[in-house]
Amino acid sequence: MTEPDYDIVVVGGGHAGVEAALVAARMDRRVAIVTMDAKRLALMSCNPAIGGIGKSQLVKEIDALGGLMAEAIDATGIQFRRLNLSRGPAVWSTRAQADRVEYTQFVCDYVERTEGIEIIEDIVDGITVRGGSVAAVQTVSGRQISAGAVIVCSGTFLSGLIHIGEEKIEAGRMGEPAAYGLSESLRELGFEVGRLKTGTPPRLDGDTIDWSLCQPQPGEVPIPFFSCRSPRRQFDQVPCHLTYTTDETKRLVSANQHQSPIFSGQISSTGPRYCPSIEDKFHRFPDKESHQIFLEPEGNGTNEIYPNGFATALPRDIQKVAIRTVRGLEQAVITQSGYAIEYDYCPPSQIKPSLETKSVHGLFFAGQINGTSGYEEAAAQGLMAGVNAALYLEKAPPFILDRSEAYIGVMIDDLCTRTITEPYRMFTSRAEYRLALREDNARDRLFRYAHKYGLVESDEVEEFSTLQTRTNELVALLEKKRVRVADLGSAGERFQKADRVSLANLIRQPNLSIDEALALARGFDDRFQDSYEPLQRAAILIKYSGYLDKQQREIEKFKRMEGLVIPDSFDYRGIVGLKKEAIEKLARFRPSSLGQAGRLEGVSPGDIAILSVHLKRRGVVPA
Amino acid sequence: MRTGWFCGSSGERLDEVMAVYMSAGRSYTGLSQAEIYCHGGSEVVKLLLDQLLTSGARAAEPGEFTRLAFLNGRLDLTRAEAVAEIIAANTETSLNVAREHLSGAYAEHIETLRKALVEILAEIEASIDYPEEDISPEEHRSNADALSQLISTISALNKSYDSGRILREGFKLVIAGRPNAGKSSLFNLLLKQQRALVAPTPGTTRDYLSEWIDVDGVPVNIIDTAGLRLHSGQVEKAGQQVARQLVSDCDLLLWIVDVSRKRWRSEARSDLSHLKVRRRLLVGNKIDLLTKSLEDGNSDSDELIQISCLARRGFPKFVQRLARQVHSSMPDLTSGLVVTSARHRQKLQTAARQMKLAARLLRCHESPELVVFELRLAADALDEITGKIYNEEILDQIFSKFCIGK
Ligand SMILES: Nc1nc2c(ncn2[C@@H]2O[C@H](COP(=O)(O)OP(=O)(O)OP(=O)(O)O)[C@@H](O)[C@H]2O)c(=O)[nH]1
Ligand SMILES: [Mg+2]
Secondary structure, eight states: OOOEEEEEEEEOSHHHHHHHHHHHHHTTTOOEEEEEEEGGGTTTSSSSSSEEEEHHHHHHHHHTTTOHHHHHHHHEEEEEEEEEETOOOOGOOOOOOOOOHHHHHHHHHHHHHTTTTTEESSOOEEEETTTEEEEEEEETTOOOOEEEEEEEOOOHHHHHHEEETTEEEEEEBBBBBBBHHHHHHHHHTTOOOEEEEEOOEEEEEGSSSOOSSSSEEEEOOOOOOOOSSSSOOOOOOOOEEEEEEOOHHHHHHHHHHHSSHHHHHSSSSBOOSSOOOOOHHHHHHHHHOEEEEEEOOOOSOOEEEEOOOOOOSSSSHHHHHHHHTSOOOOOOEEEEOOEEEEEEEOOGGGTTTSSSSSSSSSSSEEEGGGGOOSHHHHHHHHHHHHHHHHHHTTTOOOOOOOOOTTTTHHHHHHHHHHHOOOOOOOOGGTEEEGGGGOOOOOHHHHHHHHHHOOOHHOOOOOOHHHHHHHHHHHHHHHHHHHEGGGGGGGGGGOOOSSEEHHHHHTTTOOOOOOOOOOHHHHHHHHHGGHHHHHHHHHHHHHHHHHHHHHHHHHHHHHHHHHHSSSHHHHHHOTTTTOOOOOOOHOOOOSBBBHHHHHHHHTTTTHHHHHHHHHHHHHHHHHH | OOEEEEEOOOOEEEEEEEEEOOTSSSSSSSSSSSEEEEOOSSHHHHHHHHHHHHTTTOOOOTHHHHHHHHHOOOHHHHHHHHHHHHHHHHHHHHHHHHHHHHHHHHHHHHHHHHHHHHHHHHHHHHHHHOGGOOOHHHHHHHHHHHHHHHHHHHHHHHHHHHHHHHHOOOOOEEESSSSSSHHHHHHHHTSSOOSOOOOSSSOOOOOOOEEEEEETEEEEEEEEOOOOOOSSSSSOOOHHHHHHHHHHHSSEEEEEEESSSSSHHHHHHHHHHHHOOOOOOEEEEGGGGGOOOSSSEETEEEEEOBTTTTTTTTTHHHHHHHHHHHTTTOOTTTOOOOOOOHHHHHHHHHHHHHHHHHHHHHTTTOHHHHHHHHHHHHHHHHHHHHOOOHHHHHHHHHHOOOOOOO
């Protein structure tokens, strides 16, 4: 057998493709990214922002696993802040506005510097499978590129169709051609292909906006960067602005609703409920008079503004009028119309938790092809697919994170067990062990894996273990140090009976933020003069200690079920006692563990009990 | 193997039992395991089970023991082959039984509770995942209110467990009092036959007697007991211990006093203060021996029902009062909201406890993710009764109720 052209071919150079290629290269694989335009890697085609609630946790996990996204946004962000600060640390979420041109430039430069990655400007329109394993990809220019593994990260390009009013444009993103052959090829290989929809708002010329009518939202200082390894640069942050739709917006949008392809029947695929178009919002919530619109800058070198909350597929002329009914946008000029886009995806019941497809060895799917939306969701999958493609070539067992370890684990498990009916976006409420999956402890959770697979430098791991040790010392100190209630000022009022109280107890008080408590603590003892990070980490552990213990017991229960592995080849037919519906679901999703089987809709606890008996029996019989 | 007494939380003896300990590897499940064998029917078993559950034990899920046995490799291939079919059937049957029970009003009720809970969860989750949509303090307060309402509904449901038991096992009426008060006489009268021995010497009844009568269509288990001497420091005789136990488990206690005794009022007061019962009626017997009639008024809190077993006086009123008591403790059969399984009750108790924790956190404005943490455990508990919860479900709620997202 001759050596393939590349170890791994990555189809598509979006956020998933880039992470996949980088991580595979780090694992010493020869990688090719096949993409239309080498200058447009990791493009922010929609919202010019990274992070946000549930997503920032993904970004921190990507960072802990040696991915690039966090570093890229840290280097090119123009505004950073943390959301949910008034809530507990498990749901604090960092979000940053990016300079989208610089972001792409940063990623392109980084990829170019990386040894072992080649970029091929072409479009993949076919996949060759030999003996059940992937062998090569073909491109529209007629090239045949052989590879040991292929990762498909095609974004919204698969048979992309843009809708603006009655207008239909075949495109993957505005101004870029769609890819058709690949969907066809996947169908021929036996994959089920479905269709999803998403939308984007019009872009505005910032010079035509009356900023005095909008509410500024400044960045946070000190700047909350994402990555643990990026330089702490100082710069003037650019504010975002908040404004609202008016009665006139509601009237106009509602009156023209029928002209939107979403309502006219032109688009039949399902869009996301969490990111509805403005016409959808007024339709579904007729009682709500006004909706928030966030005006987000697209970068330093541009005046272009992204009106977040105003996604629409109304005809261009109506968009023009409708946007001007929003406060502060009375004179606004649209630079690019909003649109809805339909694209192909492969229902992710067809992939394993490693992101390898169930039917073709060595073929991996990551990002929107799996029905997800969002750069962060895509990047996280890309990274996991990259690691697993490399491991596949080594014939090593795959790298799989479970629901108790990472948001990445939650997401991929959801993909493997749920029927996707709309683009999948991460939320913190999807994570049942949310208290344990925080931004601050991403490295505690994932560094050992990063180390194991050689994704981060070993001095980084050592440095981190120093931080861990210091955190534990501080926890002990805060538990031990008792202070006089009288010295706590107004914060002491909540302790009516006590005379003295430990600092840990102070931190655990509801209605007192961790930062407030730490500010007090610092005043009492010189030993608390550490930099913010170890102290904050210690305070978070104290704040959640009782809950984390309780959660740990739930996690152990969960782990026991996850540990009961169902062999790939397990045949569900003919198992006495299983309900028919359960057999169908089990055969379709082919869960990898008993725990995962239990999460399938239509599979009852009774079915699981029966299944566990049969598995045990199967385990006893030598195959 | 040992024999001994199974004692309640306050040390009272519940039943004489035999206990067998099996060390790890030698039991059915392969884990170290103890089995307790007790006397009597379902009544005693229920009592011991309740005691175990309140002290922190957990009821086994259907098929759990067998599952453990498998997981610990206790069942070999041939036995596994055979048992697998049986287990399948067993689990299915138990599930069917559960499903049957879960059909109708009861299921609907639990489902309503769960929906209400998921709705609260969704509201709070929305406030976490969409902080920009500012959810107002009023909404938080309404969540707290909704939660309190849920908690009281569940408490009520839990109370129905006792009514459910009455439905299955009959209404238990215990006749007790000091020796010679006329307990056996009353027992015979209610039974309309001379079943118990009646004699002028105190201490005639030594063991207890149990019979069934019909009170307005409700099967009532009447029990005559040995006279109690709660005041004396003497060591109790076996019959008195039993009597005391019977008193503490009954649905209604008839405390008989001999009103011809000079100090009957203070005696009754002190006796009753020694007994913990949910419902009782104070019956004054031997009014035929009184020279002047008693005031009908209350002796402290208890209304005195005056009768004479010998002269057969006061009976219509007594029977009327008795019937009223029996009926008021019966479940409302038309609503169907009766918890009949100890496992269900335990889950409901867990759910209520978790909700109380959550309500407390809400009240002191604790961070919402912690409120959700407690509520999810509550939802899990309810789920173990009805089915499963999916996070998707919470998200569905979020999206259907609020306009969120940019
Ligand atoms: N005068 C009178 N005597 C009664 C009445 N009821 C019961 N007695 C008498 O009181 C005595 C005791 O009656 P029992 O029914 O055996 O009393 P008991 O409470 O069962 O007594 P022990 O079983 O010994 O605790 C008997 O001699 C009865 O005839 C009553 O209403 N009036
Ligand atoms: Mg007697």
